[in-house]
Amino acid sequence: MTTAPGTSNGQRRRTEATRRALLAAARSVLVEHGYTRATVAQIARAARRAHGTFYLYFDNKEDIYSRLLENMWTGLKEESRDIWRPDVPLKSVRVTVDRYVSAFAENVDLWRLLDEMSATNPRFQEIRDDTRREFTRKIQRGIESSLNQADVGSMRTEIMAELLAGMVDEGCSALFLRGRSWPREDLVDHIVTIWGRAVGYTSPGGVDDDGSDPDDTPA
Known part of the structure; x- marks a missing residue:
C-alpha cells in the first residue's frame, strides 16, 4: 500500500502501525490455525481492526x-x-x-x-x-x-x-x-x-x- 501524497506524519504512522498489526496478526493466526483454516476475519479480529480495514492494505489471505x-x-x-x-x-x-x-x-x-x-x-x-x-x-x-x-x-x-x-x-x-x-x-x-x-x-x-x-x- 502506498501512502498518498500530502498525508500527515501522524496518518503515516497510523497507517504503518495498522499494516504491522495486520501482519503480526496474520502470523499468530497462522501458528494457531494453519494457512488453510486461517481467514481474513480471524486476522482482522486478532489485529483488533475492522474486517474492511484489511482490504485497504492487502488483497486477500494469499x-x-x-x-x-x-x-x-x-x-x-x-x-x-x-x-x-x-x-x-x-x-x-x-x-x-x-x-x-x-x-x-x-x-x-x-x-x-x-x-x-x-x-x-x-x-x-x-x-x-x-x-x-x-x-x-x-x-x-x-x-x-x-x-x-x-x-x-x-x-x-x-x-x-x-x-x-x-x-x-x-x-x-x-x-x-x-x-x-x-x-x-x-x-x-x-x-x-x-x-x-x-x-x-x-x-x-x-x-x-x-x-x-x-x-x-x-x-
Missing part, C-alpha cells in the same frame, strides 16, 4: 502471507549483506550457514508455509524460486571471490553453488520441518565441513578446518 514471506527473505538478505570475506572463505562459509540456519529456526512457521504452499500455489512457488536463486547466487559469488584459496578443478561454480544451496536448504528442512533430533550446532558443523571439502578450502587466512578463528579462542 497476499498478506506472501508479504510475510517476502519480508522474511528481505530481512535475511539485509542481515547477510557483506558477511563474505574472500581472505577467510571457510570462516565466511560458517557465518553464512549459521545465519541461514538461525533464520530458519526463527521463522519455522513461515518456512513450513512456504514448503507446503509452493507445490500448488504459483505465487508461493515464485517466492520459493526467488529465494533459492538469490541464495545460490550468493554462494557462487563467494566461491568465485575465493578461487585462489580453493581447489574446484574443472567443476562449474554455478552447479557447485546450486548443490551447496540445496544441501543447506535440505538440512534445515530435515531438522526444523521433518523433526530430526540433531543439535543445531551439529548441522552447521556438518554443512561447513562438507562445503569446505567440496570447494577445497584448507584453513586459509588463519582459519582452522572447522571454520573457527584461532584468535577467538579464550586464553
